[in-house]
Amino acid sequence: MLNNFARILIEMLSNDNQNILGTIDDVLANLQISPELKAIIYECLHAIDKVQEMEAEQYDNEVSGFILQEKLKRQKEEAEANK
Secondary structure (H helix, E strand, O other): OHHHHHHHHHHHHOOOOOOOOOOHHHHHHHOOOOHHHHHHHHHHHOHHHHHHHHHHHHHHHHHHHHHHHHHHHHHHHHHHHOO
């Protein structure tokens, strides 16, 4: 949703919105607007990327934690079996 709003803003702010060429990041970089507004729009464009990265990292951490728990459980069972 943020991505769509950012794209609409870029189209509204560009002088030649009929012929937007190149990547959306290139168009944003060439806009004659304040650096702060560019930064906000850029963050909106790439918010989904950051969310996906965070979700992937969280998933990896959960999987690693589960694997570690299972490994510790197995080691404990083996240690008890060897007594």
